[in-house]
Amino acid sequence: MTNKKYVYLFTEGNAKMRNLLGGKGANLAEMTNLGIPVPQGFTVSTEACIKYHDDGKSISKDIILQINDALTELEKITGKSFGISDNPLLLSVRSGARVSMPGMMDTILNLGLNDITVEKIAKLTNNIRFAYDSYRRFIQMFSDVVMGIEKRKFEDLIDRVKEEKGVKIDTELDENDLRKLVIQFKELYIKEIGNPFPEDPRQQLIEAVSAVFRSWNNPRAIVYRRLNDIPGEWGTGVNVQSMVFGNMGNTSGTGVAFTRNPATGENKIFGEYLINAQGEDVVAGIRTPQPITKLKEDSPKCYDEFINIAHKLENHYKDIQDMEFTIEQGKLYFLQTRNGKRTAQAALKIAVDMVNEGSITKEEAILKVEPRQLETLLHPAFDLDEIKRAAAIAKGLPASPGAACGKIYFTAEEAKKHHEKGEKVILVRLETSPEDIEGMIAAEGILTVRGGMTSHAAVVARGMGTCCVAGCGKISINEEKKLLKADGKSYNEGDYVSLDGSTGNVYGEAIKTTVPTISGNFEIFMKWADQIKKLQVRTNADTPSEAKEAIKFGAKGIGLCRTEHMFFEADRIPAVREMIVASTAEQRKKALDKLLPMQKKDFIGIYEAMEGNPVTIRFLDPPLHEFLPSEEEDIRALAKEMGISFEELKTTIASLHEFNPMMGHRGCRLTVSYPEIAEMQTTAIIEAAIEVNKKKGFNIVPEIMIPLVAEIKELKFVKDIVVKTANQVIEKSEEKLKYSVGTMIEIPRAALTADEIAKEAEFFSFGTNDLTQMTFGFSRDDAGKFLNDYYENKIYEFDPFEKLDQVGVGKLVKMAVELGRKTRPDIHLGICGEHGGDPSSVEFCHATGLDYVSCSPFRVPLARLASAQAQVKNPR
Ligand code: ADP
Ligand code: MG
Ligand code: MG
Numbered sequence: 001m002t003n004k005k006y007v008y009l010f011t012e013g014n015a016k017m018r019n020l021l022g023g024k025g026a027n028l029a030e031m032t033n034l035g036i037p038v039p040q041g042f043t044v045s046t047e048a049c050i051k052y053h054d055d056g057k058s059i060s061k062d063i064i065l066q067i068n069d070a071l072t073e074l075e076k077i078t079g080k081s082f083g084i085s086d087n088p089l090l091l092s093v094r095s096g097a098r099v100s101m102p103g104m105m106d107t108i109l110n111l112g113l114n115d116i117t118v119e120k121i122a123k124l125t126n127n128i129r130f131a132y133d134s135y136r137r138f139i140q141m142f143s144d145v146v147m148g149i150e151k152r153k154f155e156d157l158i159d160r161v162k163e164e165k166g167v168k169i170d171t172e173l174d175e176n177d178l179r180k181l182v183i184q185f186k187e188l189y190i191k192e193i194g195n196p197f198p199e200d201p202r203q204q205l206i207e208a209v210s211a212v213f214r215s216w217n218n219p220r221a222i223v224y225r226r227l228n229d230i231p232g233e234w235g236t237g238v239n240v241q242s243m244v245f246g247n248m249g250n251t252s253g254t255g256v257a258f259t260r261n262p263a264t265g266e267n268k269i270f271g272e273y274l275i276n277a278q279g280e281d282v283v284a285g286i287r288t289p290q291p292i293t294k295l296k297e298d299s300p301k302c303y304d305e306f307i308n309i310a311h312k313l314e315n316h317y318k319d320i321q322d323m324e325f326t327i328e329q330g331k332l333y334f335l336q337t338r339n340g341k342r343t344a345q346a347a348l349k350i351a352v353d354m355v356n357e358g359s360i361t362k363e364e365a366i367l368k369v370e371p372r373q374l375e376t377l378l379h380p381a382f383d384l385d386e387i388k389r390a391a392a393i394a395k396g397l398p399a400s401p402g403a404a405c406g407k408i409y410f411t412a413e414e415a416k417k418h419h420e421k422g423e424k425v426i427l428v429r430l431e432t433s434p435e436d437i438e439g440m441i442a443a444e445g446i447l448t449v450r451g452g453m454t455s456h457a458a459v460v461a462r463g464m465g466t467c468c469v470a471g472c473g474k475i476s477i478n479e480e481k482k483l484l485k486a487d488g489k490s491y492n493e494g495d496y497v498s499l500d501g502s503t504g505n506v507y508g509e510a511i512k513t514t515v516p517t518i519s520g521n522f523e524i525f526m527k528w529a530d531q532i533k534k535l536q537v538r539t540n541a542d543t544p545s546e547a548k549e550a551i552k553f554g555a556k557g558i559g560l561c562r563t564e565h566m567f568f569e570a571d572r573i574p575a576v577r578e579m580i581v582a583s584t585a586e587q588r589k590k591a592l593d594k595l596l597p598m599q600k601k602d603f604i605g606i607y608e609a610m611e612g613n614p615v616t617i618r619f620l621d622p623p624l625h626e627f628l629p630s631e632e633e634d635i636r637a638l639a640k641e642m643g644i645s646f647e648e649l650k651t652t653i654a655s656l657h658e659f660n661p662m663m664g665h666r667g668c669r670l671t672v673s674y675p676e677i678a679e680m681q682t683t684a685i686i687e688a689a690i691e692v693n694k695k696k697g698f699n700i701v702p703e704i705m706i707p708l709v710a711e712i713k714e715l716k717f718v719k720d721i722v723v724k725t726a727n728q729v730i731e732k733s734e735e736k737l738k739y740s741v742g743t744m745i746e747i748p749r750a751a752l753t754a755d756e757i758a759k760e761a762e763f764f765s766f767g768t769n770d771l772t773q774m775t776f777g778f779s780r781d782d783a784g785k786f787l788n789d790y791y792e793n794k795i796y797e798f799d800p801f802e803k804l805d806q807v808g809v810g811k812l813v814k815m816a817v818e819l820g821r822k823t824r825p826d827i828h829l830g831i832c833g834e835h836g837g838d839p840s841s842v843e844f845c846h847a848t849g850l851d852y853v854s855c856s857p858f859r860v861p862l863a864r865l866a867s868a869q870a871q872v873k874n875p876r
Contacts, residue, residue: 006048007066009073010040010241015317020045022237024096027337034316036309037333040077041091041241042070044209046098049235052213059210067209067240068202078242083201087124088117090134090243093208095215097236100338101224106145106215108208109279110138110243114199118182130248132178137278139185139197142204146211149192157184169287171276205240212238219792220434226791226798227441229840244333246326247278251299254278254326256454257292257306259314262322262342262462263401263453265349269293269310271323272452278326288471289452302332313337318360319368320350343401343462344373348521362528363872369525371839371866376402376466377522378553378858380513382500390498392505393487396447396472399458401502403513404445404467407494410479412439414493419443426497428477428484432457440466445499447506449475467501475506518553518861526554526861529868534876535845536852537863538614540832542566544605550857554864557614558606559765559854560705560832563681564622566602567595573627577638580624581652585676587642592680599681603688612698616765616832616854617685618705618744619718620670620677623661628653662779667708671718678718682725690735702739705765710749712756719760742828745816746770754816758823765854766813768833768841772800775809801834804841814848830854839866846870 013021013029021029025043032038048063075081080089090112113121113135122131143149161177162168173181189197198204215221216236225232246254257271271292296303306325309332313321322340326333342350351365360368382403406424409415412435415427419442427443429436431450440446440460445467448457452471461468475486482493489508491497496510518526538559539550543566547558567576572595579591606615629635639649658664671678682704689702704722709715719741730737741760745751746767754764773780780801790796804810813831820827830852835841837859845853846867855863 003062003066004047005066006045006051006063007042007070008045009042009070010038013043018098019234020047020237022046022096022239023098023100023338024094024336025237025239028239028241030316031313031334031337034312036312037331039242039244039333039335040074041239042067042074043096044238044240046235046237049213049216049237050233052210053217053235057210057214059206059213064206067205070240071205074240074242080242082112082205084116084120086120088112088120090117090121091205092239092241092243093205093212094239094241095212095236096239097216097230098234099228099230100341101221101228101230106141107279108138108141108145108211110134111142111204111208112201113138114201116199117201125248127248129175129178130245132175132182133173133247134245134278136178136181136185139182139189142197142208143185143189143192145215146207147189147193149189153188153192154185157181157188171287209238209240212236220437222791222794223437229798229803232794232797241335244326244328244331244335245278246274246328247276248329250275251330252276252326252328253295253298254324255289255292255295256322256324257310258320258322258340259310260320260340260346260350262320262340262346263398265342265346265353267353269307270453272454273325288450289454299327299330302327302330305332309334315359318354318364320346341459341462344369344376345401345521347373348377348525352521352524363532365525366529366532366865366868366872369865371842371862371869374522374861374865375858377516377518378861380404381516382498383512383514386512387500390507390509390511393489393508394472394474394506396469396474396504396506397453397458398500398502398504399453399455399470400446400461400466400468402445402467403498403500403502403511404443405496405498405510405513406444408447408484408491408497409439409493410477410482410484412436412442415439416442426499428497429457430477430479431455432460440464445469445501447472447475447497447499449473449477461501467499469499469501469504469506472504472506522861526864529865530554532871533864533867534871535842535850535867537860537867538616538830538852538854539857539860540836540854541606541857543602544609546857547606547609550860551609551611551613553857553860555613555857555860557616557852558610559616559830559836559852561606561615561617562621563599563602563618564620564626566599567620567627572598574638574641576627577629577634578642579677580627580656581638581642581649583652585674588674588676592676596680596684599684600688603685604692607688607692607698607700608696612696612700614701614703616703616705616742616763616830617681618707619668619681621667621707623658623664623666624656624670625658625661628656662773662781668706668714668718669708671706671721672714675721678721679725682722683729686726686729686737686739687733689739690730690733690737693737694735702737703763704739704741705744705763706741707744707767708747708770709743709745709757709761710747712753712760715743715757715760740828744770744832745813746774748775748812751812751816754819755823758820758827761820761827762824763828763830764816764820766816766829766831766833766850768804768809768813768831768835769801771812771833772805772809775805775812776800803838804833804835804844806844810844810848817848817850837863839863839869842866843870843873846876847874849876 010029010032015030018026021043080087082089093108118135122128140154144151246252253275255273261270272289274289320340324336347369351368354360355365406426408426415425424444426445428447448470458470484491498507498511538557539555540560541547575594582588639646689700740762742763743761744767745764829850832854836853837855
């Protein structure tokens with residue numbers, strides 16, 4: 001029997017094996033195949049990670065044996081040996097999932113060092129300082145990543161030694177300082193852990209590999225996965241690679257670079273590097289790095305080689321590359337390449353440029369922009385007049401574009417807390433680290449004092465599309481006193497600051513922000529998306545201004561116009577209340593007569609705004625208690641208006657109380673009790689359409705949608721009222737008008753009997769908010785309180801109200817589609833829940849064969865792109 005293979009040498013893999021080897025591992029193998037200088041090594045597969053967790057967090061003997069075999073191969077390739085020897089092999093241990101999860105899982109460098117090998121390395125390189133610098137870094141990283149000892153505790157020890165010596169930067173520490181630090185680090189280790197630091201390299205390796213596997217399930221990784229739709233079952237790979245050293249003196253260095261500018265998309269190499277440095281030094285913001293162009297002066301040979309390889313990689317992957325490299329004593333090595341994260345602006349420019357350069361097709365270009373990212377382009381920019389008058393108090397690096405205005409907070413916790421209270425917040429940090437992730441998500445903008453364009457803050461902010469100004473050395477902050485100082489002025493926690501992520505400007509005041517339009521590359525790109533997509537995109541809009549906005553963003557109609565929102569306005573609510581509490585049909589009729597002209601006016605406005613595109617109008621739906629007066633003053637006024645006593649009205653209101661209004665007297669049930677409501681709404685819808693068609697020369701075919709249907713007879717009852725009323729109105733007008741009547745599918749029983757329902761319904765619109773609520777049996781308004789416990793216990797991985805539950809709710813949708821089409825082959829099908837604006841749900845709707853999705857105006861471009869991507873990936 002042959003054992004399953006869990007460990008692959010870089011020479012055994014390739015880019016197509018991403019699922020098995022993780023992105024980093026697959027690309028290291030691919031670069032090896034391309035003949036690019038990569039320090040050799042091997043990848044422990046993602047399947048090994050899953051097995052590790054299945055086996056109760058332990059690495060099986062079999063996997064350990066395979067790792068040992070790979071080590072033997074690596075020793076042969078490198079001519080070094082792992083463990084005690086005159087030429088010790090040192091390793092890096094690096095995580096790498098299928099998609100990159102920046103900063104989520106940490107790398108361990110220089111593994112294999114111990115009190116003996118450190119001396120060997122010192123002798124071999126004739127550089128004691130280097131050997132001990134590497135050793136102290138290893139102890140630090142191992143302690144942090146594997147044992148969970150806080151990084152800060154080590155940094156404090158370093159700071160103390162620097163202070164004693166009166167020096168400022170790490171490179172000013174000499175070999176004796178570093179020897180001293182190694183001893184102190186080990187003492188700290190014993191104090192924290194209770195055991196001495198492990199000296200056996202093989203033990204170090206296995207513990208490091210296990211730690212990477214464990215980190216797949218750390219809370220930060222789980223939050224990131226939920227945010228980015230990454231399933232927990234993917235697991236992470238672990239890359240074990242021979243070390244190269246960027247910290248061997250002034251002909252060594254390390255850096256990161258992009259083949260194009262990730263902020264603007266400009267077709268020009270963009271990067272940073274540091275001389276005599278290792279690993280995360282560049283991104284940690286400890287020292288300020290040099291631009292990559294400086295390498296041309298420092299080492300023209302390395303620079304040329306670097307540029308050549310960079311171009312080769314971009315041509316090979318047909319996408320902007322984000323590369324990590326290290327130079328060891330004048331010799332260049334590539335440590336990583338991946339498709340670069342970029343801002344939405346850059347993504348669009350790169351996609352359009354690459355099509356124009358002839359290197360990719362429009363279909364390929366469509367796949368190069370993340371739908372979610374487009375939202376950032378629709379986010380605010382500064383009001384031009386206000387920004388002209390404002391004076392910047394400081395300028396940092398323009399790390400992630402956009403405009404942000406909010407109150408400043410100095411810790412992730414505070415930022416998160418105040419965001420939850422509804423404040424707009426700006427997170428201000430010296431530099432950010434992965435622990436800050438939730439505060440960064442909560443923030444409108446992020447401001448850091450230290451760090452470059454590739455610092456943690458910059459990378460993560462760009463990924464999230466959040467405005468960020470990084471490396472703003474002109475400000476100083478005091479976290480304890482919650483104070484920011486800039487330009488001679490002080491700003492306290494809670495004071496307003498505005499950030500311009502495109503220029504790096506920081507303003508010490510609130511500046512109004514405005515919404516941008518779709519133009520330039522964005523417009524060109526969206527045209528391509530529209531040419532490709534099959535699933536149409538409509539919008540959910542209740543007012544003419546929302547409808548206009550959505551048209552601007554490319555909506556091809558309204559999929560859901562909720563009529564109740566129109567009723568909440570101050571001048572209408574009295575009439576609505578009158579209608580609800582009416583005890584006779586006559587009273588109700590009187591109230592409805594007041595509402596009719598108002599509703600008709602609303603619909604005229606919406607039809608006109610939609611410029612002849614289709615409009616689906618849903619009948620009154622919500623639980624009535626939302627409209628009932630609760631203040632005594634309001635009740636008195638209403639009683640007077642209706643000519644009844646205060647007591648009588650109070651009793652009526654009390655009798656309308658429901659224990660579970662979400663499942664109460666709402667939707668079509670209202671019309672079953674009070675047909676007058678449907679009569680009024682139908683009249684308004686039809687009269688408005690006739691008027692607008694006549695005035696504007698449109699050919700509007702109103703789509704009347706009946707909500708909350710569970711039973712065919714119920715639908716027929718309401719539809720009969722609609723048809724009778726509509727036909728009367730049309731006849732009276734002596735004009736011609738077509739209209740259609742359909743239903744929402746939002747109660748499981750409707751989905752289960754969709755073949756019946758389709759006998760009456762000319763269209764279905766899946767109301768996946770209620771359908772999710774009713775299928776799971778928990779309310780959208782209450783689920784927030786306990787869903788977190790479900791994520792933590794890995795029962796659910798995402799919020800089913802945001803991302804459609806394809807397994808359960810999706811099954812009902814598919815079933816209803818099939819049943820509906822069986823009865824009525826040309827039945828028109830759409831979805832109008834929040835899911836219409838979620839990319840993976842859009843993909844599902846495409847695959848299920850719906851005709852359109854409908855989402856909020858701001859998500860329309862996102863849905864158009866997601867729809868085009870679905871067609872490219874899975875043509876229908
Ligand atoms: P991340 O996913 O956070 O970027 P990496 O695994 O890429 O983590 O490691 C971070 C950094 O560690 C790399 O950019 C590189 O500078 C350094 N590093 C990783 N492996 C090696 C190695 N074999 N030799 C030298 N440096 C390495
Ligand atoms: Mg990292
Ligand atoms: Mg990396």
